[in-house]
Amino acid sequence: MIEFDALSKAYGDFAAVRGLSLAVRPGEVYALLGANGAGKTTALRCLATLLKPTSGTARIAGYDVRLEPLEVRRRLGFLAASMGLYARLTSRELLAYFARLQGVEEERVNERVEDVVARFGIGPFADRLCGRLSTGQRQRVNIARATVHDPPALVLDEPTLGLDVLSGEAIYDFIADARSRGRAVLFSTHHMSEVELLADRVGILAGGRLAEEGTIHEVLERSGEESLARAFLRIAREAA
Numbered sequence: 001m002i003e004f005d006a007l008s009k010a011y012g013d014f015a016a017v018r019g020l021s022l023a024v025r026p027g028e029v030y031a032l033l034g035a036n037g038a039g040k041t042t043a044l045r046c047l048a049t050l051l052k053p054t055s056g057t058a059r060i061a062g063y064d065v066r067l068e069p070l071e072v073r074r075r076l077g078f079l080a081a082s083m084g085l086y087a088r089l090t091s092r093e094l095l096a097y098f099a100r101l102q103g104v105e106e107e108r109v110n111e112r113v114e115d116v117v118a119r120f121g122i123g124p125f126a127d128r129l130c131g132r133l134s135t136g137q138r139q140r141v142n143i144a145r146a147t148v149h150d151p152p153a154l155v156l157d158e159p160t161l162g163l164d165v166l167s168g169e170a171i172y173d174f175i176a177d178a179r180s181r182g183r184a185v186l187f188s189t190h191h192m193s194e195v196e197l198l199a200d201r202v203g204i205l206a207g208g209r210l211a212e213e214g215t216i217h218e219v220l221e222r223s224g225e226e227s228l229a230r231a232f233l234r235i236a237r238e239a240a
């Protein structure tokens with residue numbers, strides 16, 4: 001459902017992602033770990049069709065990011081902290097705008113908007129301009145925007161960055177709910193607790209390569225460590 005197929009991405013002659021292959025199945029949550037600069041954001045931006053792979057490719061629901069970027073975007077919910085909101089639109093207006101942009105039929109736009117407004121607790125500020133929202137409120141609107149077209153695949157780049165515990169929990173609930181509805185979820189994080197809480201499998205990127213992959217149990221067993229944090233440190237160091 002979400003697949004990387006020997007994907008590499010270079011900036012000039014610097015290879016940020018090197019031959020990445022991995023797959024996330026429907027109903028599966030996959031966490032991508034990696035030190036700063038390991039290539040997580042670069043890889044996820046290639047999935048979201050915001051960057052072009054240098055070689056190899058990635059697919060969403062079978063659609064190739066290089067060949068059919070529009071089909072990919074219709075089936076993908078992409079969330080990144082760097083994404084801005086349009087300050088002059090209200091949350092409701094923004095969500096309706098993105099629903100239409102992602103191909104939701106006109107007669108279903110309102111229903112989809114109200115679904116995500118309720119799901120992410122946006123009601124109390126849904127008619128406030130996005131420019132006047134707090135960080136946590138903005139992140140809720142952002143994730144609502146990413147999912148307003150109810151896509152089968154979700155790619156979340158550090159989804160809880162800058163959020164307080166309560167808002168973070170809303171994201172956890174959302175990921176768990178997405179899994180139970182058969183969505184494929186790939187998210188990057190620096191928090192081992194999020195991996196332990198949410199992920200069916202974890203991949204560790206180091207220097208642009210997938211240095212380790214498996215269930216937490218498998219990763220711990222292979223590393224001989226007792227905690228995911230220690231296993232991660234060992235794998236990241238060994239690969240460096």
Ligand SMILES: Nc1ncnc2c1ncn2[C@@H]1O[C@H](COP(=O)(O)OP(=O)(O)OP(=O)(O)O)[C@@H](O)[C@H]1O
Pocket residue numbers: 011014016034035036037038039040041042043
């Ligand atoms: N536009 C760019 N031009 C040149 N190099 C870049 C560019 N964007 C990222 N890089 C480099 O590519 C490497 C991977 O960066 P990337 O942002 O993908 O890492 P990351 O794993 O998401 O890191 P972090 O955890 O810090 O967010 C880094 O060395 C970074 O400096």
